Amino acid sequence: MSTLKKIPNSLEQHWMPFTANRHFKANPRLIVGAKGMYYTTHKGDTVLDGSSGLFCVAAGHGRREIADAVYEALTELDYAPPFQFGHPVTFELSRRIAALTPGDLNYVFYTNSGSESVDTALKIALAYQRVRGEGQRTRLVGRERSYHGVNFGGMSVAGMVNNKKAFGLGLPGVVHMRHTMLPEHKFTLGQPETGAELADDLQRMVDLHGADSIAACIVEPIAGSTGVLVPPKGYLERLRKICDQHHILLIFDEVITAFGRTGKQFASDSFGVVPDMITMAKALTNGVVPMGAVAVSDNIYNTITNAAPETAVELFHGYTYSGCPVAAVAALATRDIFEKEQLVERAAKMAPKFLEGLSSFKDLAIVTDIRGYGLLGGIDLAPMEAPGLRGLAVMQQLYDAGLMVKLTGDSVLISPPLVSEEQHLDEIFTKLRDVLKTH
Numbered sequence: 001m002s003t004l005k006k007i008p009n010s011l012e013q014h015w016m017p018f019t020a021n022r023h024f025k026a027n028p029r030l031i032v033g034a035k036g037m038y039y040t041t042h043k044g045d046t047v048l049d050g051s052s053g054l055f056c057v058a059a060g061h062g063r064r065e066i067a068d069a070v071y072e073a074l075t076e077l078d079y080a081p082p083f084q085f086g087h088p089v090t091f092e093l094s095r096r097i098a099a100l101t102p103g104d105l106n107y108v109f110y111t112n113s114g115s116e117s118v119d120t121a122l123k124i125a126l127a128y129q130r131v132r133g134e135g136q137r138t139r140l141v142g143r144e145r146s147y148h149g150v151n152f153g154g155m156s157v158a159g160m161v162n163n164k165k166a167f168g169l170g171l172p173g174v175v176h177m178r179h180t181m182l183p184e185h186k187f188t189l190g191q192p193e194t195g196a197e198l199a200d201d202l203q204r205m206v207d208l209h210g211a212d213s214i215a216a217c218i219v220e221p222i223a224g225s226t227g228v229l230v231p232p233k234g235y236l237e238r239l240r241k242i243c244d245q246h247h248i249l250l251i252f253d254e255v256i257t258a259f260g261r262t263g264k265q266f267a268s269d270s271f272g273v274v275p276d277m278i279t280m281a282k283a284l285t286n287g288v289v290p291m292g293a294v295a296v297s298d299n300i301y302n303t304i305t306n307a308a309p310e311t312a313v314e315l316f317h318g319y320t321y322s323g324c325p326v327a328a329v330a331a332l333a334t335r336d337i338f339e340k341e342q343l344v345e346r347a348a349k350m351a352p353k354f355l356e357g358l359s360s361f362k363d364l365a366i367v368t369d370i371r372g373y374g375l376l377g378g379i380d381l382a383p384m385e386a387p388g389l390r391g392l393a394v395m396q397q398l399y400d401a402g403l404m405v406k407l408t409g410d411s412v413l414i415s416p417p418l419v420s421e422e423q424h425l426d427e428i429f430t431k432l433r434d435v436l437k438t439h
């Protein structure tokens with residue numbers, strides 16, 4: 001029997017991440033197989049993947065092209081150190097990514113996750129300001145209701161209390177703008193018309209703390225994990241303008257939105273705003289091998305590299321597995337699939353049907369709000385006695401009914417693979433309705 005299918009005698013010793021461990025171990029949801037749009041559970045049931053795993057398996061599961069590329073790397077070049085040595089694939093991959101990124105974001109730094117990409121981007125921002133002679137700019141601006149991963153930098157700039165409160169104060173000097181969800185946005189699919197002025201919170205930070213204390217401002221163009229908060233029209237443009245006026249770097253955290261989720265290559269393209277850096281991960285390798293990346297502008301790369309002597313390391317940062325061959329070939333193979341199957345265009349084509357399906361839940365009393373953009377949707381449910389209880393119950397019921405979605409608290413997050421056909425969207429919405437109407 002395959003190792004992946006063998007159920008161990010004890011589940012106790014594994015401390016699971018972001019999981020109610022005792023609850024899970026009493027009634028485990030184990031996945032033992034995946035193909036195309038579906039998972040197989042340890043009980044032999046089939047579960048439709050309505051969340052692309054964790055927003056990452058954009059091209060569907062079990063892609064042969066990626067498996068072959070990874071096998072080739074494992075047998076021909078299993079590892080090569082990324083510091084002072086290299087291997088050809090990361091250079092080719094960077095060329096391919098740079099051809100996709102907006103504006104002059106032409107340089108790519110590799111990491112192993114979204115969290116590492118965020119912390120890398122924040123460190124690059126600090127290093128950039130320092131070599132410009134503005135080393136006093138150490139303040140980072142984040143936003144309420146944002147998620148930027150779990151490392152210390154990302155945790156600090158993010159705005160989710162449960163992810164912070166056990167871990168002390170985080171980075172010093174971090175300040176947060178308000179989130180962009182206004183009461184009048186309820187049940188708005190696409191960009192809300194009002195709320196662009198919330199970007200002026202950044203100006204308030206400038207007025208309060210001084211522009212010369214601020215290195216960078218980081219936002220998710222669409223806040224994903226906290227419930228799919230789509231930016232109001234004009235909001236990102238206004239952030240860009242304020243950043244430009246005050247030499248503040250603008251970082252878009254596109255760990256969820258990069259590579260087609262919004263119907264364009266990047267959310268930055270969808271909203272027509274070019275940041276100074278874009279963080280990415282997840283769909284970069286179709287989720288199958290950990291890999292993240294940060295794309296930075298010509299100006300940032302040149303400013304930092306030209307400030308050091310030619311024989312010196314310019315940025316004292318990197319990971320043992322930055323751009324490791326297995327991940328790099330998986331990312332290249334994923335890019336090939338995206339191009340061959342036109343997955344970004346496909347997402348754009350499928351988005352109207354997806355958003356229509358989302359809005360059909362308006363009639364259920366338990367549904368308190370619905371938001372969505374591209375192939376990313378959030379449905380808020382009225383809480384039960386304690387926050388998150390309904391979410392947990394709904395997730396379990398959906399799983400039992402054969403649908404996997406991501407729950408954040410009492411918000412259902414749906415992000416189907418970009419290869420979804422109409423029938424898969426129908427199946428998602430039918431199963432969702434069958435479960436929600438029992439509440």
Ligand SMILES: Cc1ncc(COP(=O)(O)O)c(C=O)c1O
Nearest residue numbers: 113114115147148149253255256
């Ligand atoms: C916007 C954003 N940033 C960062 C992360 C962290 O990524 P990872 O879990 O790969 O560290 C996530 C994960 O969902 C994310 O959505």
